[in-house]
Amino acid sequence: MQPTRIFLVAGARPNFIKIAPIWEMMKKGPDEFDPVIVHTGQHFDYDMSEVFFRDLGLKKPDIYLGIGSGSHAEQTARILVEFEKLLEKDTPDMVLVVGDVNSTLACALATAKFRCTRQSANRPRILHVEAGLRSRDALMPEEINRRLTDQLSDILFTTSEDANLNLINEGIDPTRIFFVGNVMIDVLLKFREEARKSTVLETLGLHRGSSKTEYAVLTLHRPENVDSLDRLATIMRSIQHITQYLPVVFPVHPRTRIQLERLGLDKQEGQDRRLVLTAPLGYLEFLKLLMDSRFVLTDSGGVQEETTVLGIPCLTLRKNTERPVTVTEGTNVLCEIDPERIGAEVNKILARDFKTGGIPRLWDGDAASRIVNVINNNKILLLN
Numbered sequence: 001m002q003p004t005r006i007f008l009v010a011g012a013r014p015n016f017i018k019i020a021p022i023w024e025m026m027k028k029g030p031d032e033f034d035p036v037i038v039h040t041g042q043h044f045d046y047d048m049s050e051v052f053f054r055d056l057g058l059k060k061p062d063i064y065l066g067i068g069s070g071s072h073a074e075q076t077a078r079i080l081v082e083f084e085k086l087l088e089k090d091t092p093d094m095v096l097v098v099g100d101v102n103s104t105l106a107c108a109l110a111t112a113k114f115r116c117t118r119q120s121a122n123r124p125r126i127l128h129v130e131a132g133l134r135s136r137d138a139l140m141p142e143e144i145n146r147r148l149t150d151q152l153s154d155i156l157f158t159t160s161e162d163a164n165l166n167l168i169n170e171g172i173d174p175t176r177i178f179f180v181g182n183v184m185i186d187v188l189l190k191f192r193e194e195a196r197k198s199t200v201l202e203t204l205g206l207h208r209g210s211s212k213t214e215y216a217v218l219t220l221h222r223p224e225n226v227d228s229l230d231r232l233a234t235i236m237r238s239i240q241h242i243t244q245y246l247p248v249v250f251p252v253h254p255r256t257r258i259q260l261e262r263l264g265l266d267k268q269e270g271q272d273r274r275l276v277l278t279a280p281l282g283y284l285e286f287l288k289l290l291m292d293s294r295f296v297l298t299d300s301g302g303v304q305e306e307t308t309v310l311g312i313p314c315l316t317l318r319k320n321t322e323r324p325v326t327v328t329e330g331t332n333v334l335c336e337i338d339p340e341r342i343g344a345e346v347n348k349i350l351a352r353d354f355k356t357g358g359i360p361r362l363w364d365g366d367a368a369s370r371i372v373n374v375i376n377n378n379k380i381l382l383l384n
Contacts, residue, residue: 002034003031003032003033003034004032004033004034004093004094004375004379004383005033005034005036005092005093005094006026006033006034006035006036006092006093006094006095006096006127006375007036007038007092007094007095007096007107007124008022008023008035008036008037008038008096009038009040009095009096009097009098009103009104009107010037010038010039010040010061010098010103011039011040011041011042011043011067011079011101011102011103011104011107012042012043012099012101012103013043013052013280014098014099014101014184014302015098015099015101015103015104016052016053016056016058017052017056017183017184017187017283017302018098018099018129018130018183018184018187019037019058019096019098020056020057020058020187021183021186021187021190021367021368022035022096022129022183022368022371022372023035023037023058023059024057024058024368025368025369025371025372026372029372032376033372036062036063036090036092037058037059037060037061037062037063038061038062038063038065038083038086038107039061039063039064039065040065040067040079040082040083040103040106040107041064041065041066041067041068042067042068042075042079042101042102042103051282051283052282052283054282055191055282055283055284056187056191056283063086065079065082065083065086067079067082067103072102072141075102075106076102076105076106077106079102079103079106079107079110080106080109080110083106083107083110083111084110084113084114087110087111087114087124088114091118091124092124093124093125093382093383094124094125094126094127094375094382095107095108095111095124095125095126095127096127096128096129097126097127097128097129097149097153098128098129098130098183099129099130100130100133100142100143100145100146100149100322101142101145102141102145104128104145104146104149105144105145105148105149108126108128108148108149108152108153109148109152111124111126111152112126112152125154125155125382125383126152126153126154126155127153127154127155127156127157127375128149128150128153128155128156128157129157129183129371130157130158130159130183131146131149131150131153131156131157131158131163131167131177132150132156132158132160132162132163132164132165132166132167132177133146133159133163133166133301133322133323134146134147134163134166134322135320135321135322136320137319137320139224140224141223142322143322146322147170150167150170150172151170151172153176154176154382155176155178155374155375155378155382156172156176156177156178157178157180157371157374158177158178158179158180159179159180159181159182159305159323159325159360159362159363159367160179160182160323160325160360160361161179161361162324162325163179164177164179178370178371178374179362180362180367180370180371180374181361181362181363181364181366181367181370182305182360182362182363182367183367183368183371184302184305184306185305185306185309185363185364185365185367186365186366186367186368187283188287188306188309188310189309189364189365190365191283191284191287192287192291194284195283195284195285195287195288195291196288196291198284198285198287198288200281200285200288200289201288201289201292204249204276204278205276206247206249206276206292213246213247214246214247214294215246215247215248215249215276215293215294216242216246216247216248216249216293216294216295216296216297217248217249217250217251217289217290217293217295217296217297217298218239218248218249218250218296218297218298219250219251219253219296219297219298219299219300219303220232220235220250220253220256220298220299220317221253221255221256221299221300222299222300222318224299224318225299225317225318225337226253226255226256226259227255227259229259229262229263231337232256232259232260232263232265233263233265234337234339235317235337236260236263236265237339238337238339238342238343239275239297240275241339241343242297242342242346243274243275245346245350246274246294247274247275247276248274248275248276248297249276249278249289249293250275250276250277250278251278251279251280251281251286251289252277252278252279252280253280254280260277287306290303290306290307290310290312291310291312293312294313294349294350295312295313295314295315295346295349295354296312296313296314296315297314297315297316297317297342298314298315298316298317299316299317299318301321301322301323304316304321304323304326304330304332305323305326305330305363307326307330307331307332308325308326308329308330308331308332308357308359308360308363309330309359309363311331311356311357312331313331313333313345313349313354313355314326314330314331314332314333315333315335315342315345315346316332316333316334316335317335317336317337317342318334318336319334319336320334321334325360326357326360329357329358329359329360330357330358330359330360331354331355331356331357332357333345333355
């Protein structure tokens with residue numbers, strides 16, 4: 001019997017983290033699967049993509065579409081065209097997409113359209129990892145990607161029980177929904193000890209002698225915060241205030257660096273050595289940075305999850321989150337970009353008065369194993 005051929009689609013930095021444990025689990029067992037890593041090239045900068053393959057022990061992509069940057073419509077359209085060509089040339093049994101980036105929706109949509117023209121025996125099924133997450137912000141591109149991908153998918157893997165309810169309320173058949181846990185946490189738990197060996201803190205001057213210098217971490221990449229110069233300037237004013245108390249390390253996303261340059265804020269590092277701007281970091285370096293930080297300010301969904309598991313206070317610079325479990329059960333607090341709210345929460349943290357959280361159910365390092373088991377147990381239905 002031929003192994004099940006399955007495309008594992010990655011387009012952006014977090015996707016690589018999510019497919020790594022699934023690919024590893026599929027390669028570990030008997031020859032039941034033929035996993036093919038498809039890199040759309042949505043993120044094409046070395047520091048934003050290839051370094052993750054190295055850190056995660058993930059082999060280079062089998063297929064690289066080389067899409068590159070562009071507007072949401074341009075990028076989505078190019079992926080649709082190129083992925084359809086790939087499906088015509090090499091039709092898999094299944095297409096597994098992760099997360100909520102443009103590649104996620106485009107590859108799911110291309111697969112759905114492609115299989116409309118195929119006989120039942122040759123229709124690739126669509127699997128979505130991280131289904132059901134909702135911010136309920138219709139102006140967020142990722143929210144559109146999430147909702148539409150879920151409607152197109154045959155099997156939906158969720159990270160939290162509230163995601164199950166979201167899908168059921170949207171009319172998804174509960175028999176297609178599987179609560180499996182969080183593959184991001186699989187990777188974090190696997191590499192946590194290795195990350196401890198990273199020398200990134202010494203490189204950044206955050207270790208002096210035998211005593212550790214306390215610091216905070218900042219990450220920004222969402223268009224709502226980065227594309228608006230006014231919002232970005234407001235955020236950075238709050239950061240300047242925080243640097244009066246401790247250094248802030250800021251690994252700068254390429255799109256964010258361009259905006260900082262427009263505001264002249266890229267020069268602030270030279271004037272204030274307590275603001276440490278770095279290039280994007282590899283996975284192990286960034287995990288080490290998170291693990292030893294006093295607190296984190298972010299607009300990233302993945303960082304909200306990672307800080308919850310690590311027990312690190314997280315201030316999210318957004319008015320909503322598609323991961324509410326990190327607020328209700330974890331260490332996350334929504335601050336929007338309100339300087340007074342940010343300042344008040346930072347004061348709580350510095351006074352050791354910040355809320356403590358717990359680890360959500362099934363965020364235990366076994367999500368990828370559950371995903372592969374679900375696929376195996378439903379293979380007859382999926383392939384017919």
